Amino acid sequence: MMRWLHDIWFRIRALVARDRMERDLEDEVRFHIEMETRKLEAAGLAPDEALRRARLNFGGEDRFKEQTREAWGVGLLHDLGSDLRFAARQLLARPAFSGLAAVTLGLGIGGTVALFSVVHGLMLRPLPVEDEQSLVTFWSDFDWRGAEYDFVRQRAEAYDGIAAYSLDGYTLRTEAGSTLQTGTVSSAGLFDVLGVSAALGRTFRAGEDRPGAEPVVILSHGLWEREFGADPGVIGTRVDLEGRRTTVIGVMPRGFYFPNPESSVWTPLDLDPDTREYHGNGWLVLMGRVAEGVGPEQIQDDLTRVAAGLGERWDYPDAWDKTRNPHVVPIRDYLLGEVRPAVLLLLGAVGLVLLMACANVAALILTRTSDRTGEIAVRVTLGAGRARLARQIMTESVVLGVIAGGIGMGLAVAAFDVLVASLPVPASFGSTLALDWTALVASLSLAVGTGVVISLAPMRSLLGGRLSEGALRARSSSAGSTGRQRIQTGLVVGEVLLAVVLASGAALLVRTVQEIRAIDLGLEPAGVLAVDVLIPSDPTSADEVAQFHAALVEQVRGLPGVESAGLINRVPARDGGWQATLTLADRPDLEGDSRPNAFYRPVTSGTFSALGVEVIEGRGVEDADRAEGRRVAVVNETFARTMFPGESALGRIISSNGFTRADIEIVGVVRNVVIDDLVGPVPMAAYYPWSQTLRGSGYAVLVAKTSLEPVALAGPIRSLVRQLDSRAAVGRIETMDQVVDDAMAEPLRLRFFLALFSVLGIVLGSVGVYGVVSYSVQRRTPEFGIRLALGAAPGDLMATVVRAGMLPVAVGVVAGSVVALVASNVVAGFLFGVEPTDPTSLAAAAGTLFASGVIAALVPAWRASATDPGTAIRAR
Numbered sequence: 001m002m003r004w005l006h007d008i009w010f011r012i013r014a015l016v017a018r019d020r021m022e023r024d025l026e027d028e029v030r031f032h033i034e035m036e037t038r039k040l041e042a043a044g045l046a047p048d049e050a051l052r053r054a055r056l057n058f059g060g061e062d063r064f065k066e067q068t069r070e071a072w073g074v075g076l077l078h079d080l081g082s083d084l085r086f087a088a089r090q091l092l093a094r095p096a097f098s099g100l101a102a103v104t105l106g107l108g109i110g111g112t113v114a115l116f117s118v119v120h121g122l123m124l125r126p127l128p129v130e131d132e133q134s135l136v137t138f139w140s141d142f143d144w145r146g147a148e149y150d151f152v153r154q155r156a157e158a159y160d161g162i163a164a165y166s167l168d169g170y171t172l173r174t175e176a177g178s179t180l181q182t183g184t185v186s187s188a189g190l191f192d193v194l195g196v197s198a199a200l201g202r203t204f205r206a207g208e209d210r211p212g213a214e215p216v217v218i219l220s221h222g223l224w225e226r227e228f229g230a231d232p233g234v235i236g237t238r239v240d241l242e243g244r245r246t247t248v249i250g251v252m253p254r255g256f257y258f259p260n261p262e263s264s265v266w267t268p269l270d271l272d273p274d275t276r277e278y279h280g281n282g283w284l285v286l287m288g289r290v291a292e293g294v295g296p297e298q299i300q301d302d303l304t305r306v307a308a309g310l311g312e313r314w315d316y317p318d319a320w321d322k323t324r325n326p327h328v329v330p331i332r333d334y335l336l337g338e339v340r341p342a343v344l345l346l347l348g349a350v351g352l353v354l355l356m357a358c359a360n361v362a363a364l365i366l367t368r369t370s371d372r373t374g375e376i377a378v379r380v381t382l383g384a385g386r387a388r389l390a391r392q393i394m395t396e397s398v399v400l401g402v403i404a405g406g407i408g409m410g411l412a413v414a415a416f417d418v419l420v421a422s423l424p425v426p427a428s429f430g431s432t433l434a435l436d437w438t439a440l441v442a443s444l445s446l447a448v449g450t451g452v453v454i455s456l457a458p459m460r461s462l463l464g465g466r467l468s469e470g471a472l473r474a475r476s477s478s479a480g481s482t483g484r485q486r487i488q489t490g491l492v493v494g495e496v497l498l499a500v501v502l503a504s505g506a507a508l509l510v511r512t513v514q515e516i517r518a519i520d521l522g523l524e525p526a527g528v529l530a531v532d533v534l535i536p537s538d539p540t541s542a543d544e545v546a547q548f549h550a551a552l553v554e555q556v557r558g559l560p561g562v563e564s565a566g567l568i569n570r571v572p573a574r575d576g577g578w579q580a581t582l583t584l585a586d587r588p589d590l591e592g593d594s595r596p597n598a599f600y601r602p603v604t605s606g607t608f609s610a611l612g613v614e615v616i617e618g619r620g621v622e623d624a625d626r627a628e629g630r631r632v633a634v635v636n637e638t639f640a641r642t643m644f645p646g647e648s649a650l651g652r653i654i655s656s657n658g659f660t661r662a663d664i665e666i667v668g669v670v671r672n673v674v675i676d677d678l679v680g681p682v683p684m685a686a687y688y689p690w691s692q693t694l695r696g697s698g699y700a701v702l703v704a705k706t707s708l709e710p711v712a713l714a715g716p717i718r719s720l721v722r723q724l725d726s727r728a729a730v731g732r733i734e735t736m737d738q739v740v741d742d743a744m745a746e747p748l749r750l751r752f753f754l755a756l757f758s759v760l761g762i763v764l765g766s767v768g769v770y771g772v773v774s775y776s777v778q779r780r781t782p783e784f785g786i787r788l789a790l791g792a793a794p795g796d797l798m799a800t801v802v803r804a805g806m807l808p809v810a811v812g813v814v815a816g817s818v819v820a821l822v823a824s825n826v827v828a829g830f831l832f833g834v835e836p837t838d839p840t841s842l843a844a845a846a847g848t849l850f851a852s853g854v855i856a857a858l859v860p861a862w863r864a865s866a867t868d869p870g871t872a873i874r875a876r
Contacts, residue, residue, distance in 0.1 A: 108354030109408030130195025136328035180731035198250035243536025398451030405447025496812025499761035503845035509751035515833030522673035524612025525736035532731035561708035566607030618668030625689035773805035794865035801861035809853035
């Protein structure tokens with residue numbers, strides 16, 4: 001053991017104190033020679049002859065020193081240090097080249113590292129729950145009733161636990177005022193199913209989701225810090241939540257979220273079989289933890305049996321038939337599945353950019369090595385072998401890659417938040433993403449990997465021929481130049497190919513966005529502001545809530561610049577939900593399982609005017625439609641066309657089974673307005689007077705049309721809400737233009753990134769073309785001088801150079817077009833109104849790359865046409 005430690009210490013000294021050990025070695029050699037010299041002098045030899053004979057007897061000082069250094073066991077590391085110092089000097093000697101190459105690679109590495117961190121955070125990093133692989137959600141999300149939850153919980157046998165939850169909004173009132181909190185309402189067993197305990201206090205107990213339980217709440221760690229100053233004494237205190245004194249029983253750990261990072265409070269459901277909500281419309285999500293040892297087949301058999309039991313217990317309409325296709329979805333796929341394809345597409349795109357950057361830098365290095373042929377030849381003549389030269393070339397490339405990795409990591413850190421905000425990722429999940437140690441490892445791995453990759457081409461070019469003592473002749477040989485030219489051409493072909501693939505994808509997304517923007521939304525979003533307002537409905541009476549809403553709308557209408565204002569329960573193009581089955585008085589064929597389903601949209605008299613929704617038949621909702629008056633409804637075009645084909649919908653009688661069973665007369669038809677999907681068909685929707693449906697509901701969205709900048713209304717509306725009732729809170733505030741842009745966020749943001757990557761690809765491809773043509777011009781300068789001296793026209797010479805330079809571009813464009821066609825299905829899921837093989841998009845991408853190649857080749861071609869014959873001939 002001691003000997004082993006002594007050897008390690010000796011090698012460390014050989015590395016960090018090499019100068020001292022070299023002096024010791026020199027002293028030792030000198031000592032031995034001196035001792036041998038004295039012995040020879042004592043034998044009668046002259047001093048000079050004794051020294052000469054002593055050195056001969058020693059056997060060669062340099063050989064002994066070299067053997068001793070090899071015995072130190074650090075020769076390879078010492079050589080590596082020498083290679084690194086030499087590589088640094090080479091890069092510093094050409095700062096323009098080194099800077100261009102490092103920045104080019106840094107862009108590719110930085111983008112790849114940043115997007116890898118996003119992929120890691122969304123798809124690889126464990127969710128903040130226990131054993132997420134066993135957590136699943138049930139089919140028909142946000143469509144389960146309390147009665148169905150209890151039924152499934154009692155019948156399902158493949159699970160250790162089943163919980164129900166849904167999203168909700170809460171007003172939290174503190175001394176600083178009221179705030180609107182996004183929360184989760186759940187069954188008591190939610191946290192047991194998730195396998196998560198509170199950091200402070202406790203989670204829900206059995207029975208706290210049943211009648212008679214005291215109101216309790218669990219806080220997120222962030223809310224506890226923001227609103228309660230991280231006071232551990234908050235446990236057991238009572239807070240004003242939704243107008244009720246509610247006991248705080250727990251604070252969740254830092255970093256925990258469910259079902260999304262926006263949830264800041266968790267409250268228990270009120271599963272009371274005696275209430276209408278328990279048996280009414282579905283609004284819950286069911287999730288369960290699969291029992292240990294239960295396989296997929298057992299799960300499916302259990303689901304099939306449960307679905308059959310549901311069909312025996314309830315009579316489902318077609319739209320809500322839970323007996324069909326029972327299945328479960330892994331929790332990660334359910335929470336994050338929609339963002340996966342887009343993020344992976346972008347990661348693949350930035351990976352192509354990195355490959356192009358590697359090819360581009362390899363071509364630049366290859367061009368530069370033409371100036372180092374003499375140096376390499378001299379080193380070969382002095383005894384350098386293939387391995388030694390290869391190691392030096394690779395070391396230089398790896399040093400360049402590491403520098404680029406540092407630049408890329410810096411770019412990733414500086415732009416990460418902006419990148420995440422621009423990705424097609426929900427903002428709430430974006431807040432959980434960060435650069436961590438995995439990003440550093442990825443950056444270092446990419447840096448070293450790209451260094452190795454970009455060294456392959458120059459290594460092959462320099463080492464592919466015969467290395468011998470006559471290698472000095474390689475300086476004037478054309479064989480090496482031809483080989484380099486061939487490799488450079490191949491690299492450019494690859495760059496152009498990848499650039500065409502990126503540009504065609506960007507062109508498809510550009511056309512998709514154009515097609516989506518051309519969709520008739522059924523409303524006019526310009527100049528409209530949407531404000532979420534919530535007033536506690538308990539203990540506030542329905543009359544007080546109605547008075548608050550009426551006063552709010554009236555006073556907002558009186559604000560400067562406001563043209564109209566109204567209330568709606570869900571914002572078009574943003575919010576889904578709130579559906580109900582209907583019964584039509586004169587359509588007996590639509591009873592039972594055939595009952596139609598329609599979106600449920602309560603509005604006030606100014607809502608259609610504020611949103612720019614056109615009434616095409618009859619009338620809209622008016623102030624005269626009061627709670628005590630005749631029940632009326634306004635339906636959209638899809639409703640009228642589907643339910644009453646070829647006939648007028650006016651005067652028809654319907655009833656909404658979900659919200660009110662009173663007879664409702666259809667008094668108007670409005671144009672179709674998008675619900676929550678811009679590109680799909682608009683489903684049936686019915687609009688009801690607010691006072692006849694949601695008169696006592698505390699949540700509403702205020703929409704106001706203004707001739708001014710919409711965001712300028714945000715402050716005055718906040719002030720009005722506070723003045724009207726201090727218990728009320730204002731939540732999300734958005735312009736309708738923002739709502740529409742968010743609804744098409746995925747194609748918009750994918751278009752932005754793919755366009756950015758394709759521009760980088762075009763630039764890299766152009767630089768590659770320029771490098772190849774420039775190198776060819778440099779190599780053929782004497783030839784061009786002779787041709788000009790013999791009477792060749794400069795224009796003809798210029799055209800010859802451009803044609804030769806465009807050959808790899810043409811090959812790359814053709815090959816890239818073929819690859820783009822083959823890979824077109826990769827982006828098919830993100831397109832609308834455009835075929836993946838759209839010839840216009842492909843032609844635009846190919847044409848852009850071809851044109852950029854022509855421009856890149858013109859500069860060196862012009863330089864070739866301006867060659868001075870005399871100078872060129874003398875240089876030869």
